Amino acid sequence: MKINGLKPDGALWENIKCCCIKGDVEHSYPLSECKHCKYNECWLSVPQDDFKVKEPEMKDDKPTGNIITRTVKEITLVRGSHEDVIGWNF
Ligand SMILES: [Zn+2]
Numbered sequence: 001m002k003i004n005g006l007k008p009d010g011a012l013w014e015n016i017k018c019c020c021i022k023g024d025v026e027h028s029y030p031l032s033e034c035k036h037c038k039y040n041e042c043w044l045s046v047p048q049d050d051f052k053v054k055e056p057e058m059k060d061d062k063p064t065g066n067i068i069t070r071t072v073k074e075i076t077l078v079r080g081s082h083e084d085v086i087g088w089n090f
Pocket residue numbers: 018019020029034035036037
């Protein structure tokens with residue numbers, strides 16, 4: 001899997017400290033508003049390996065009615081204001 005938009009020197013959100021209180025569920029993500037853990041969770045949801053998608057087969061910009069399987073080998077990250085991963089597309 002090729003991932004475009006990586007931050008080799010670290011993204012801004014990585015500098016936001018975790019404010020969870022260990023062992024205290026009420027004061028830990030997701031019950032607490034911990035940006036670090038939230039952004040980390042988003043980051044961990046980014047696929048690291050190639051994956052397959054089913055999509056309509058297109059011919060001359062029109063769907064043929066067939067469903068084909070395509071292997072996705074490259075994605076591009078979409079970053080938020082703290083360079084957090086808010087999505088990715090392929
Ligand atoms: Zn946290």
